Amino acid sequence: MGRKKKKQMKPWCWYCNRDFDDEKILIQHQKAKHFKCHICHKKLYTGPGLAIHCMQVHKETIDGVPNAIPGRIDIELEIYGMEGIPEKDMQERRRTLEQKSQESQKKKQNEDASDEEDDDDEPGPSFQHPPAAQAPASYNPAMGQPAPVMPPAGYQGMPPMMPGVPPMMHGMPPGHMHGMPPGMMQMGGMMPHMMQGMPGMPPGNQFNHSFSRMPPHMAPRPGMPLMGQPPAAGSGMPSRPAVPPAQPAVTKPLFPSAAQAQQSASVSAPSHSAPSTEPPKATFPAYTQPPTSSSSASSSNLSSGGGAKPPVPVTSKPATLTTTSATSKLIHPDEDVSLEERKAQLPRYQRLLTRVGQPHVVGQPHVVGQPHVVGQPVAAAGGMMPPQQGMPPQQPGMRHPMHGQYGAPPQGMPGYLPGGMPPYGQAPPMVPPYQAGPPMGMRPPVMSPAGRY
Amino acid sequence: MSLFGTTTGFGAGGTGVFGATTTDSHNPMKDVEVTSPPDDSISCLAFSPPTMPGNFLIGGSWANDVRCWEVQDNGQTVPKAQQMHTGPVLDVCWSDDGSKVFTASCDKTAKMWDLNSNQAMQIAQHDGPIKSIHWVKAPNYSCIMTGSWDKTLKFWDTRSPNPMLSLPMTERCYCADVVYPMAVLATADRGLIVYQLENQPSEFRRIDSPLKHQHRCVAIFKDKQNKPTGFALGSIEGRVAIHYINPPNPAKDNFTFKCHRSNGTNTATPQDIYAVNAISFHPVHGTLSTVGSDGRFSFWDKDARTKLKTSEQLDQPITACAFNSNGNIFAYASSYDWSKGHEYYNPQKKNYIFLRNAAEELKPRNKK
Numbered sequence: 001m002g003r004k005k006k007k008q009m010k011p012w013c014w015y016c017n018r019d020f021d022d023e024k025i026l027i028q029h030q031k032a033k034h035f036k037c038h039i040c041h042k043k044l045y046t047g048p049g050l051a052i053h054c055m056q057v058h059k060e061t062i063d064g065v066p067n068a069i070p071g072r073i074d075i076e077l078e079i080y081g082m083e084g085i086p087e088k089d090m091q092e093r094r095r096t097l098e099q100k101s102q103e104s105q106k107k108k109q110n111e112d113a114s115d116e117e118d119d120d121d122e123p124g125p126s127f128q129h130p131p132a133a134q135a136p137a138s139y140n141p142a143m144g145q146p147a148p149v150m151p152p153a154g155y156q157g158m159p160p161m162m163p164g165v166p167p168m169m170h171g172m173p174p175g176h177m178h179g180m181p182p183g184m185m186q187m188g189g190m191m192p193h194m195m196q197g198m199p200g201m202p203p204g205n206q207f208n209h210s211f212s213r214m215p216p217h218m219a220p221r222p223g224m225p226l227m228g229q230p231p232a233a234g235s236g237m238p239s240r241p242a243v244p245p246a247q248p249a250v251t252k253p254l255f256p257s258a259a260q261a262q263q264s265a266s267v268s269a270p271s272h273s274a275p276s277t278e279p280p281k282a283t284f285p286a287y288t289q290p291p292t293s294s295s296s297a298s299s300s301n302l303s304s305g306g307g308a309k310p311p312v313p314v315t316s317k318p319a320t321l322t323t324t325s326a327t328s329k330l331i332h333p334d335e336d337v338s339l340e341e342r343k344a345q346l347p348r349y350q351r352l353l354t355r356v357g358q359p360h361v362v363g364q365p366h367v368v369g370q371p372h373v374v375g376q377p378v379a380a381a382g383g384m385m386p387p388q389q390g391m392p393p394q395q396p397g398m399r400h401p402m403h404g405q406y407g408a409p410p411q412g413m414p415g416y417l418p419g420g421m422p423p424y425g426q427a428p429p430m431v432p433p434y435q436a437g438p439p440m441g442m443r444p445p446v447m448s449p450a451g452r453y
Numbered sequence: 454m455s456l457f458g459t460t461t462g463f464g465a466g467g468t469g470v471f472g473a474t475t476t477d478s479h480n481p482m483k484d485v486e487v488t489s490p491p492d493d494s495i496s497c498l499a500f501s502p503p504t505m506p507g508n509f510l511i512g513g514s515w516a517n518d519v520r521c522w523e524v525q526d527n528g529q530t531v532p533k534a535q536q537m538h539t540g541p542v543l544d545v546c547w548s549d550d551g552s553k554v555f556t557a558s559c560d561k562t563a564k565m566w567d568l569n570s571n572q573a574m575q576i577a578q579h580d581g582p583i584k585s586i587h588w589v590k591a592p593n594y595s596c597i598m599t600g601s602w603d604k605t606l607k608f609w610d611t612r613s614p615n616p617m618l619s620l621p622m623t624e625r626c627y628c629a630d631v632v633y634p635m636a637v638l639a640t641a642d643r644g645l646i647v648y649q650l651e652n653q654p655s656e657f658r659r660i661d662s663p664l665k666h667q668h669r670c671v672a673i674f675k676d677k678q679n680k681p682t683g684f685a686l687g688s689i690e691g692r693v694a695i696h697y698i699n700p701p702n703p704a705k706d707n708f709t710f711k712c713h714r715s716n717g718t719n720t721a722t723p724q725d726i727y728a729v730n731a732i733s734f735h736p737v738h739g740t741l742s743t744v745g746s747d748g749r750f751s752f753w754d755k756d757a758r759t760k761l762k763t764s765e766q767l768d769q770p771i772t773a774c775a776f777n778s779n780g781n782i783f784a785y786a787s788s789y790d791w792s793k794g795h796e797y798y799n800p801q802k803k804n805y806i807f808l809r810n811a812a813e814e815l816k817p818r819n820k821k
Contacts, residue, residue: 328714328724331746332689333794335667336641338627339689339728340496340543341602343515343791344559344582349541 012093014085015068027081033067047075479787481765484807487524487784489532492516495773495786495804497544500524503778505551509533509568510784512773512806513542519556519566524782528808536566536573543582549590555597557583563599565611576611579603585638587631589650598654600626600638608654618654622646632673635681635698639668645686647698658698663709666690672732674739674755685741685755687729693743695755708758713745728792730772735815737780742815744771746792750785757818769802776811783811 011026012019015034020026031043035050039058044050047065054060064073078084333342343349480486491514501509508524517538522530540560547554554566555576563577563586577583581603589596589608596617597609602625607616624641635657636648643662648654662668666688676682683697691713700706715725727746734741740761744750748767753760767787774785788804789797 328726330666330690330726331792332667332728333792335689338625338641338667338669339791340582340584341625342794343494344541346795349515349559 011082014079014089015065015072017069017072017093023081030079030081034065036066038062038066046078046080048078051075478766478768479803479805480807481767482807482809484809485528485530487512487522487530487806487808489520489522490786490804490806491518491520493541493804494788494790495806496542498773498775498784498786498806499545499547499554500775500777500782500784501551502547502549504549508777508782509551510775510777510806511545511547511554512786513545513556513558514788514804515541517541517558517560519545519554521554521568524777524808530808534568534571536564538562538564540582543584544586546586546588548588549595555586555588557586557599559583561601561603563597563609565597577607577609577616578614579605579607581625584626585629587629587636589631589633589636589654591633591650591652593652598629598631598636600629602626604640606638620654620656627668628671630671630673630684632675632681635673637671637673637684639671639686641667643668647684660696662686663694663696663707664688664690664692666692669728670731672734672741674734674741685732685734687732687743689728691726691729691745693729693732693753710753710758712743712751712753712760713747713749715747727770728790730770730790731774733774733776735776735780735811736778738815738817740815740817742774742776742783742785744774744785746770746790748787750774750783752815754817759818761816761818762814769804780815781810781812783809783815785809 010019010021011023013026013030013034015030018029020029031045035044035046036042037044037050037053037058039054039060042053044053050065051062054062062075065075077086332339487510491512493514493516495512495514497513499511501507501511510522510524510530511519512522513519517540519536519538519542521533521535523533524530536556538556538558538560540558542556542558544557545554552568554568555563556566556573557563557577559582561579561582562575563579563583564573565576566573577586577597577599579599579601581601583599583601585598585600587598589598594610597611598606599609600606600622604622604625606620606622606626606629608618610617622638622640622644624644627639627641629636629638631650634650636650636654638644638646638648639662640646643664643666645660645662645668647657647660649657664686667690668686669689670687671684673681673684681698683695683700686694686696688694692709692711694707694709696707697703713727713729715727716722725747729743729745731744732741739756740752740754742750742752748770749764750771751760751763769787770790770792771785772788772790774783776783784806786804786806789799789802791798
């Protein structure tokens with residue numbers, strides 16, 4: 001981040017109070033949401049521009065900026081991106097953001113999601129504490145250029161009492177401090193470095209040299225103006241270079257404020273919240289995040305082509321009901337019932353269950369004709385299940401053991417329930433006695449009363 | 454030898470690449486067809502675990518049967534065995550050692566099928582159809598987890614007729630997944646609950662659904678250290694949500710993406726939005742596949758947030774999918790899922806299971 005934060009933190013939309021990563025995205029958002037003609041969908045550049053267009057082309061007047069929160073619908077205000085925002089609204093915004101960042105700092109301890117806006121705004125307190133720990137790491141990237149001049153990593157701005165500083169540093173500063181305390185304050189950090197560079201030089205010369213050398217040294221240093229910086233800024237400076245590498249989630253504040261913006265402007269832009277936040281990070285401009293609450297795909301698109309931003313008015317509204325809108329249709333019969341439940345309700349499958357349930361009443365008489373036991377009820381039920389007919393040949397191999405298990409309980413084998421199910425091993429021996437078939441019919445009743453197992 | 458009683462045409466083994474009929478769109482991807490597919494919609498597919506040699510595929514169907522095929526290295530599939538329930542089979546899973554297969558059915562029971570002896574015995578009972586079944590293998594216990602439309606989630610030690618644990622749900626269980634020590638369950642009314650399975654299964658967290666429509670399928674994914682870290686949830690609205698359990702930045706890490714929709718960029722005609730029927734993760738690459746009612750399957754890389762591939766459209770919805778244990782085979786089933794209601798059901802239409810080589814297409818995309 002360069003000088004002072006750009007126009008107070010991240011670009012935000014005056015019309016709907018939403019935050020954006022980038023001014024470009026903000027402008028795209030404004031054009032799509034606020035400066036778009038509702039008649040011909042042409043995107044204009046400003047509010048007044050839109051008003052003029054509507055008047056000239058469609059002979060229609062508009063009385064407010066579309067999708068703007070109440071109080072911000074002034075069509076006459078010429079706002080483009082962050083330009084043109086009235087000063088008092090800027091200040092209000094700054095205040096609200098500061099408030100938020102304080103709240104979220106507290107929350108930070110409790111939750112994962114954190115608001116990183118503090119980094120820029122509070123250089124002093126938060127970054128002075130772990131100076132020793134942070135400095136070496138954070139300055140390494142910044143140290144690339146001046147390295148030859150300042151070997152021991154830039155403790156610039158750090159109090160000369162740095163533990164990591166070579167011993168010779170310790171000697172120097174106190175001596176020079178005496179000489180020019182006020183000056184030292186500002187160059188305090190610089191001096192030691194100068195000294196290191198020229199250990200042998202007499203103090204006076206050093207100062208002179210340091211003055212002349214400052215600018216060149218300072219120049220390469222990214223964004224670190226030396227003169228006139230208050231000591232607090234000195235420690236703030238370290239924070240700045242540290243910030244970009246250390247805080248990757250520049251987009252973090254996006255969501256909390258996006259969420260906030262959504263609350264305040266929930267009506268205005270549910271479907272567009274996603275596109276504005278996507279481009280910075282997704283290689284595929286098509287993913288929506290949960291905070292955007294509205295399920296509806298909104299204009300962020302995915303589909304096979306991986307299309308980009310143009311708002312494709314896809315999908316239905318976020319409803320729990322199956323909706324059919326003009327632009328999309330959900331191929332699913334019922335929201336409240338799953339496809340399997342629907343299918344299972346069919347008589348074809350129901351009959352199967354009830355047939356089995358009917359049981360013994362039908363089954364027993366047929367027991368004698370054992371191989372047909374299954375076949376007959378099936379026929380009775382209308383011969384629905386072809387596979388069933390295929391079963392008899394398999395029965396000896398497969399079904400009996402199962403029935404064998406079930407057959408046990410009704411025979412009143414007390415050992416069955418408490419003892420748990422007999423292991424497989426027992427099944428085969430049990431099969432022969434039960435081949436007579438009663439288990440077939442008996443099974444269902446077993447399942448219900450003893451069904452609780 | 455057709456083990457399955459009612460095989461039709463394709464019965465006699467062989468490679469089964471019968472895509473010979475020219476304009477037939479039942480297999481536009483020209484994938485290997487599994488021989489002797491079930492006669493009704495296939496509800497679930499599962500491959501054998503890596504602990505046993507070879508690849509065995511289990512498929513459950515609405516014809517009340519569960520079939521087992523051996524998938525050979527040359528792609529040939531050999532039907533091996535079959536078990537029956539008295540109601541449509543809704544879910545299947547393997548035990549960790551590959552010796553048993555567990556099957557859950559609309560007949561309100563779940564069975565344990567011992568493949569060696571080819572015997573199946575009932576091990577669970579619910580008051581309603583059992584929609585999901587998973588094997589849980591913990592260091593100090595193992596059990597079966599069953600989720601049912603009777604709004605309960607039960608855990609069964611297969612030796613006892615009573616459940617070890619029964620947890621009531623607010624709604625019917627629609628789908629679940631287990632990767633020890635995490636289990637996730639999605640219910641009707643967009644409920645979503647995560648369980649932790651250490652020591653004893655217990656509810657870990659209830660999550661507000663990231664999706665706005667009915668939950669349809671869920672699959673857990675793991676992180677680089679092979680620990681379960683989140684899940685993918687699919688809904689009937691052509692959308693999948695990737696959700697991490699404890700992400701460093703939930704707002705950024707969790708996301709949803711749209712899939713299984715028709716005419717992506719053409720906005721002239723209304724877009725058809727299809728349900729996501731199943732999601733499964735590649736065991737090696739961590740990329741995922743989704744299959745939908747639109748009759749397509751797609752491969753995705755959730756870390757690069759990109760789509761890797763979308764298939765051609767089959768003439769029927771794809772109802773189930775699975776990867777084998779080493780990730781070389783991707784199986785998907787083509788059958789009617791009732792997404793267009795009863796009117797579109799054609800009992801004459803055959804159901805298929807296709808196998809595709811998944812080694813190359815599922816490789817993650819390098820992050821730009």
